Amino acid sequence: MSNAEQLSAPMVAEQHSMNGVIPVTTTFSIQKHAFNKERYPTYENRVEDLEALKSAIHREKENLLNALVKDFGYRSHEESILGDIFSSLSTIDYTIKHLRQWMKPQRRKVGIVFQPAKAEIHYQPLGVVGIIAPWNYPVFLTIGPLVAAVAAGNRAMIKVSEFTPATNAVLEEMLSSVFANDKVCVVQGDANIAKSFSELPFDHLLFTGSTQVGRHVMLAAADNLVPVTLELGGKSPVIIDSDIPLGEAVKRFIYGKTMNAGQTCVAPDYIYCPHDRVDSLVKEIDHRYESMYPSELGDDKRTRVINAKQFDRLMGYLEEAKAQGAQVIHLGNLDVKPEGGFIPLTLILGAKPSMKVMQEEIFGPILPIVGYQSVQDVIDSINNNPRPLGLYIQSFDKNFQRRFLKETHAGGVCINDAAFHVVVDDLPFGGVGDSGIGSYHGVEGFRTFSHCKSVLVRGKLFFSDMLFPPYGKKMHHLFNKFFVGG
Incomplete structure (x- = not known):
């Protein structure tokens, strides 16, 4: 995917703009603070946010379509409906339909040696995630990752492409009508802002763009050990x-x-x-x-x-x-x-x-x-x-x-x-290799923006101390029975 937002320009530590835009570092701190006060949004809260986002897209559809025409010079409404609007709404509908099941803890098996016990996987929100969206489908490739992030219970900062200013303006106004700035915000700006954005200590960073720029994003994220999902391109x-x-x-x-x-x-x-x-x-x-x-x-x-x-x-x-x-x-x-x-x-x-x-x-x-x-x-x-x-x-x-x-x-x-x-x-x-790292959409999107937390639960009965020192006949008997087979 060709994305001209090169991230090699000099670092701009604080983007204090003339029009009063909040620096990205400040916005990140605000979202991090807000997440720390609400670390696990309920199923009802998440669905409410997704339903509100769906209503906002319906409400702003014509404005989005007209903005896409303006940004591209021309693009048919039908093409934009299929590529940007329908795909975004379909993602929301599918997510709402399946979210309750995705959020349920998953049972895993416990070996007989460690019984009685219960093992589960709990899907926990990561925190504040970053989304870097490209210009080619500026609605869908903003909304799609956002839906996955919100469904997983996160807060999100979205860096939109400087090459779709008309669409960005509608997206920013639309999203601000649904979410408080400490939950979801849109960041606009040039390559310097994009570089500053990619260097923030997010809990996860998803980038959609070219392989060349993806390498810069991954390098920037590595300084803070930020896990990345890179949706790149290549020769298909x-x-x-x-x-x-x-x-x-x-x-x-x-x-x-x-x-x-x-x-x-x-x-x-x-x-x-x-x-x-x-x-x-x-x-x-x-x-x-x-x-x-x-x-x-x-x-x-x-x-x-x-x-x-x-x-x-x-x-x-x-x-x-x-x-x-x-x-x-x-x-x-x-x-x-x-x-x-x-x-x-x-x-x-x-x-x-x-x-x-x-x-x-x-x-x-x-x-x-x-x-x-x-x-x-x-x-x-x-x-x-x-x-x-x-x-x-x-x-x-x-x-x-x-x-x-x-x-x-x-x-x-x-x-x-x-x-x-x-x-x-x-x-x-x-993608795979040069075409990307990681994946999203559907349950994979939910899991990409979740921490898969292992939980081992013990009740009143506890026999594992038979494995503890001092080691003796019981330990050797258990070892031979369960591990050697003798």
Whole structure:
């Protein structure tokens, strides 16, 4: 996921702003003090907060949608509803439905040597958690982690991206209408503020962004031994087999790529296609793209690349590819428009492994197609590169599916789909290796923001002193009976 909030700028110890914004260190202290006075919010308190948040999203929906249009230059309301609003509300509904069960202590078994006793796992709130949200889905990737943090009984500070100021303003006002500042607050500011934020001694820190920035976040958190969840990105491949109808395959993955102009961490990054099917695949993608986004309607109603910096980065990929002999195909009979940040879905044929477009996460509407000779070549290629956040198998062949499930690693997998595993509430979402550390969503989100506390309970009967010194015949008898088997 491309997130331009670099955290390498000089540290700003106290962000005393001209407009009276409270320094992040002060806000953290306020939240820590408040948590220490209420260390275990009740189930009823947590649900009340989540219900209030749900009502606030419904109330502010139109303002959020309009703000997203403003921040992106253009983004359809329907796309924002699916990617930001519906997904946020669905997360809340699912969490409320299951929270009571999640909060119950879990029984664990106690070995016969330590009987009679009872063993349990209690899920205890961590305290004050930090959430660093990106710009590409600024509502969902703020609300999703927040729901998990609140459900687990925590307080939260949220650093929003400086590249979505209109959406940030609505989010800040919306969240302040639901939560007191000592429970949930929004922090705005540039990379200096982001650096200060990541250096706070949180009880947990969740970052969504690029692998490069994720490394800086992890380093900053390490000074305070803050545990981190890093939701990063990487190059998520689509693998097409030799038998699936190409029109069917394209239908299954293309919206995962075109949604939000490809600015999605789980968007397909490139395609492996049997070499003798590449030309036919290009035609099918072109046909499907045209049917989804008719060129006769122009580009006025299509999501833009977020800003000039990201636009220039993407155009640099295309220029390098063309300079090294790759074929660049803009689909939809539409031109690139630098002044509006518009790039149509663009295919690259003949990309070389050394090109930046094949080395870096694309995070935009560019899609290289790589022809392959054998399935083993594809598996070897995936395994010789950093592990992707998503892997998308387009095949109805169970053996083909099974090979990739067993012989490759990825944060998540879709079979005959792409990207939409991220909005299945009961599936954990997270990466592996360069694509992330840890996961959240569903019960995994609740557990990420909880301390899994072991509790051993003894009653009036107590026989374990037979294991205590002075060691004698009883101890040797027990040892031989239960550990040696003699």
